[in-house]
Amino acid sequence: MASTIQLTFDAADPGALSAFWIEVLGYRLDAPPPGFDTWEEALDAFGVPPERRNDASACVDPDGVGPRLFFQKVPEPKTAKNRLHIDVRTAVDLRGDERMAALETECERLVALGATRLQRHEPSPPTSHGFIVMADPEGNEFCLD
Known part of the structure; x- marks a missing residue:
């Protein structure tokens, strides 16, 4: 089985950072899980409360070539230079x-x-x-x- 990579970002605002990289790279939001037309519908079904709905976001290359970008909420701010960019x-x-x-x-x-x-x-x-x-x-x- 072939491996792929995902780039994961720690973020204060995953939704906003995902929206930024969508504009930079021409990506799109990752599709909701199978069986759901929207993320709101999926998050409602999963019982995710409104205050937790920006805990993560992901975007993907619409052509399926580039890596998936995943943004996860963390409490601490960035404090040092990236070791990878x-x-x-x-x-x-x-x-x-x-x-x-x-x-x-x-x-x-x-x-x-x-x-x-x-x-x-x-x-x-x-x-x-x-x-x-x-x-x-x-x-x-x-x-x-």
């Missing part, structure tokens, strides 16, 4: 000024969604074609590559 690959085939301009355009879009721009790294061939370090709305670092 996501590279959002938006300018893979571009180089030089064209690449950096494309990254800047995507950076502006993501800032409008709630991301924070942290640092721009200029191209340094052959090891780097340039990238922008960002953070999602809860401070998780990622790179525009």
Whole structure:
């Protein structure tokens, strides 16, 4: 049996963080369990009280290629730099000024969604074609590559 991966985020607001990454990656909310048309219907049937309905959220690649992203509510805030981060690959085939301009355009879009721009790294061939370090709305670092 083939294995797959899921990326799991600790979050203060799983629903909002899931909505952010849906916009970044073009993902969609994970479908409700079989037999239910909506998550509300499923959560009602499972007896989940309203105050617990934002304890988790998940989104998936509509094409089934990328990993599932799972967001789980935790009580503590993020306190240190990520030891693992996501590279959002938006300018893979571009180089030089064209690449950096494309990254800047995507950076502006993501800032409008709630991301924070942290640092721009200029191209340094052959090891780097340039990238922008960002953070999602809860401070998780990622790179525009």
